[in-house]
Amino acid sequence: MTDQVEQKAINKIDIEPNQKTWLDKQLKHWQQEEIISTEQKRQIQILYRTKATRDNNWATGILVAIGALLIGGGIIMLFAHNWEYLGKGVRTFLSFLPLVLAQALAIYSYKKQSHSAAWWEASATLVFMTIAASIALIGQTYHIYGDLERFVLTWLLLGIPLVYLLRSSMVLILCTILIVWLCTFEGKLYWLFFALLFPYWIYAYKNKVNAAFYWSTWLAAIGFAIALMLSSLFRRSFLDFYPVIFLLLMSAAYFLLGKILFAKANNSFWKNPLSSLGAIGIGLFSIIISSEGNRSSYYGREGVILNWESYIDLGLYFSALAFIIFGLGKYFKHLKFHQWLMVASGLVAILALLDFAQWISLLGWLFIGMNLYILVCSSLIIIRAIEEGKTLLLNAGLIWLSSLIALRFFDSDVSILGKGIVFILIGSAFIGINVWFNKKRKQQLQRQELNHD
Amino acid sequence: MISYLNKLWKKNIWLPIAGLVFLIQLLVPAYMIFEQQQTLKYGELHKFKIRPIDPYDPFRGRYVVLSFEAVTNAIPYSPHDKIAAEDVKSAPKRNDWVYAIITTDEKGYAKFSELKIDRPKSDENFLRVQIRYSNIHNSASIIIPFDRYYAPENKAYSIEDQVRRRSRNSQDNVYVAVRVRNGKGTIEDLYINEVPILEFVESNQKKAN
Numbered sequence: 001m002t003d004q005v006e007q008k009a010i011n012k013i014d015i016e017p018n019q020k021t022w023l024d025k026q027l028k029h030w031q032q033e034e035i036i037s038t039e040q041k042r043q044i045q046i047l048y049r050t051k052a053t054r055d056n057n058w059a060t061g062i063l064v065a066i067g068a069l070l071i072g073g074g075i076i077m078l079f080a081h082n083w084e085y086l087g088k089g090v091r092t093f094l095s096f097l098p099l100v101l102a103q104a105l106a107i108y109s110y111k112k113q114s115h116s117a118a119w120w121e122a123s124a125t126l127v128f129m130t131i132a133a134s135i136a137l138i139g140q141t142y143h144i145y146g147d148l149e150r151f152v153l154t155w156l157l158l159g160i161p162l163v164y165l166l167r168s169s170m171v172l173i174l175c176t177i178l179i180v181w182l183c184t185f186e187g188k189l190y191w192l193f194f195a196l197l198f199p200y201w202i203y204a205y206k207n208k209v210n211a212a213f214y215w216s217t218w219l220a221a222i223g224f225a226i227a228l229m230l231s232s233l234f235r236r237s238f239l240d241f242y243p244v245i246f247l248l249l250m251s252a253a254y255f256l257l258g259k260i261l262f263a264k265a266n267n268s269f270w271k272n273p274l275s276s277l278g279a280i281g282i283g284l285f286s287i288i289i290s291s292e293g294n295r296s297s298y299y300g301r302e303g304v305i306l307n308w309e310s311y312i313d314l315g316l317y318f319s320a321l322a323f324i325i326f327g328l329g330k331y332f333k334h335l336k337f338h339q340w341l342m343v344a345s346g347l348v349a350i351l352a353l354l355d356f357a358q359w360i361s362l363l364g365w366l367f368i369g370m371n372l373y374i375l376v377c378s379s380l381i382i383i384r385a386i387e388e389g390k391t392l393l394l395n396a397g398l399i400w401l402s403s404l405i406a407l408r409f410f411d412s413d414v415s416i417l418g419k420g421i422v423f424i425l426i427g428s429a430f431i432g433i434n435v436w437f438n439k440k441r442k443q444q445l446q447r448q449e450l451n452h453d
Numbered sequence: 454m455i456s457y458l459n460k461l462w463k464k465n466i467w468l469p470i471a472g473l474v475f476l477i478q479l480l481v482p483a484y485m486i487f488e489q490q491q492t493l494k495y496g497e498l499h500k501f502k503i504r505p506i507d508p509y510d511p512f513r514g515r516y517v518v519l520s521f522e523a524v525t526n527a528i529p530y531s532p533h534d535k536i537a538a539e540d541v542k543s544a545p546k547r548n549d550w551v552y553a554i555i556t557t558d559e560k561g562y563a564k565f566s567e568l569k570i571d572r573p574k575s576d577e578n579f580l581r582v583q584i585r586y587s588n589i590h591n592s593a594s595i596i597i598p599f600d601r602y603y604a605p606e607n608k609a610y611s612i613e614d615q616v617r618r619r620s621r622n623s624q625d626n627v628y629v630a631v632r633v634r635n636g637k638g639t640i641e642d643l644y645i646n647e648v649p650i651l652e653f654v655e656s657n658q659k660k661a662n
Contacts, residue, residue, distance in 0.1 A: 134482045135485070
């Protein structure tokens with residue numbers, strides 16, 4: 001008997017702490033009423049176990065980390081005050097003191113608070129901020145050049161290991177911000193720093209460490225796109241030559257990647273950052289392409305600089321395209337048709353390649369294709385949303401479709417003749433889809449009735 | 454990859470790696486201090502004439518931005534580099550690094566005589582600088598790296614004010630003393646008529662009271 005209970009104890013049932021309190025109270029009561037014996041009470045208690053409240057733990061963690069961020073910022077500002085009456089020696093000592101203390105706190109967190117996300121997050125954030133304080137104070141003491149790029153770069157390089165050492169989502173977010181800053185103001189290939197954060201992201205994804213995972217994924221995905229595009233302006237690479245097409249390609253790749261990685265996310269908007277962001281991107285950039293046709297770069301084809309930095313951009317372009325072609329084939333059955341079509345929007349990138357190679361340029365016609373594409377795809381989304389009763393999806397489809405129609409109506413770029421043709425096409429396609437959809441519905445209903453009979 | 458990460462948090466691996474990372478985090482600022490000290494100690498002294506303005510840097514508090522007379526005009530490339538600089542592809546572009554040779558004018562202030570693309574020999578006085586923009590006539594405008602003087606919050610404004618007034622007045626000499634070593638320069642102090650700026654401002658404030 002006892003053996004059986006011990007056996008069951010291995011498969012304990014997880015319950016919330018308040019449920020446990022209630023259970024203990026009731027057991028005590030039953031025992032007093034002599035419904036159960038002390039032994040039975042013990043056996044029942046063995047069956048249950050309080051669930052580890054990781055989320056709560058994490059919520060405290062992020063609050064404490066924000067606190068640490070504020071304290072760190074405060075330390076930087078205290079230093080920025082510039083205490084001229086302190087000698088160079090004292091200031092040198094002061095610039096190391098907060099950093100050393102924060103590092104000591106990190107070691108303490110690791111040794112004594114190994115299960116507390118709060119301690120880990122807070123100490124990582126503090127170390128990260130005190131690195132900046134330390135470098136800034138030294139810069140101030142010695143009037144070291146106002147080279148902000150070098151300052152941010154040093155800060156970033158010294159800070160990135162903290163993401164791994166202390167599993168810190170806050171530092172991950174802060175590093176993302178620094179990378180975006182570098183790409184926005186300095187260009188170059190700084191977006192490659194995202195590669196250093198990627199292994200941790202995979203780890204967090206596998207372990208679903210906490211809600212911060214979704215936060216940081218949203219931020220990192222947006223940050224990566226901004227960083228890449230803005231830095232490409234600086235190096236006048238191929239990406240800059242077809243910016244909107246590349247953004248559409250990237251959105252499609254994000255969308256597909258999200259659908260593959262977060263397949264179990266129950267289609268939740270928030271919990272699938274990559275797909276949600278990709279869908280927004282596909283909607284936005286397809287509308288832009290549908291409006292302007294092909295507006296080539298300011299510098300023209302000759303302005304595109306082909307150096308190794310550009311080749312890395314090109315490599316990225318080809319990998320995204322290859323990923324999409326692979327995904328379209330492999331996941332044809334897994335994706336719903338409208339989702340598959342959304343991924344297919346990335347194929348536009350092929351046209352850009354053909355145009356760049358000067359084999360055949362279809363970019364002039366692209367806007368027509370894009371109009372039809374949005375029309376079909378958004379209609380399918382609306383239909384799907386009605387069938388599945390999904391409000392968010394329905395609204396997304398409607399916004400996409402209606403912004404297309406509104407824009408076409410007010411477009412001044414297209415000649416009246418062109419406008420007329422496009423409108424007739426849009427109208428006929430719209431009616432066609434509706435007729436087709438109704439027929440399908442009727443057939444479906446008839447089939448259902450037959451089945452019932 | 455994940456298994457590597459899981460190993461990272463084991464005690465016998467985490468502690469040495471964390472120790473190493475923390476040590477590097479301390480060594481980098483320490484090296485920055487060391488480099489500055491070396492320049493201040495062994496660097497050659499040059500006086501640069503200046504005119505300032507005063508913005509606000511959220512990271513580093515109040516400072517006075519120094520604008521140098523020595524870089525008012527574009528600086529020519531050295532005859533040796535002229536051919537290279539004329540070629541569009543090899544010509545230095547914005548933010549590229551070049552070497553500016555420092556000489557002294559008749560009044561004893563520093564000026565830049567020419568720019569070199571390759572690193573000069575160590576017996577020459579030179580600064581490693583970035584190009585602001587290149588001109589067609591074999592010359593370029595450069596960015597001086599030591600362009601800010603950090604000042605106490607309550608004194609930055611009066612420093613700027615003094616320097617602005619004094620630098621317009623030809624009788625006063627406003628300059629920064631810069632130590633230069635191996636292409637790097639560090640500000641020693643900012644002077645008005647041979648008096649360090651903080652002393653000058655303080656004595657002026659006392660006079661005003």
